[in-house]
Amino acid sequence: AQRVTQPEKLLSVFKGAPVELKCNYSYSGSPELFWYVQYSRQRLQLLLRHISRESIKGFTADLNKGETSFHLKKPFAQEEDSAMYYCALSGRSGGGADGLTFGKGTHLIIQP
Amino acid sequence: DTAVSQTPKYLVTQMGNDKSIKCEQNLGHDTMYWYKQDSKKFLKIMFSYNNKELIINETVPNRFSPKSPDKAHLNLHINSLELGDSAVYFCASSPTGVGSNEQFFGPGTRLTVL
Secondary structure, three states, X not given: XXXXXXXXXXXXXXXXXXXXXXXXXXXXXXXXXXXEEEOOOOOOEEEEEOOOOOOEOOEEEOOEOOXXXXXXXXXXXXXXXXXXXXXXXXXXXXXXOOOOEEOOOEEEEEEO | OOOEEEEOOXXXXXXXXXXXXXXXXXXXXXXXXXXXXXXXXXXXXEEXXXXXXXXXXXXXXXXXXXXXXXOOEOEEEEXXXXXXXOEEEEEEEEOOOOOOOOOEEXXXXXXXXX
């Protein structure tokens, strides 16, 4: 069974400090990993996906298959980064429809 | 606007009632989903529909039934509502085929059962 673990329920850092949100996954095949962000009372928005290897809003995430991790990082946190962050996994099944398996989310609070 | 939309945004109802939440996407996607976000903000998939076929049903009570009149809509019907059904329900859609399984989410419907 596939599983996504986000060990930190809440993470509080000061503005300008580095941020790392941890994500570990369990999946027997070749996973596709995502980070979604949910600002207060808004819809989930895609932040990053591992296949695009891009930086969005200063965030990056690298898939480490050896450690089965997909940690989200930002060198300098900004107050507008405060939100819920979800790591999600989509198991590929030959192009079939798969729902996302989400971690329990990390509430990131950036203090001024 | 190209997007995933849901109605209503808020739904307050009594235990035992039957209610529906509508979802529409104009992104031309083949697959649509329903997720439940509980009070602890935990997101869990409930259903997905692809070409009018139910693909996933994650141990959801049979009081919940998705209905897809066409490829652009996936409505969620809930019978005999219970207190534990109170949650935020998100609709999502995605293209299918080779490549990214990125999903696009609706704004959510906050259901409160009294």
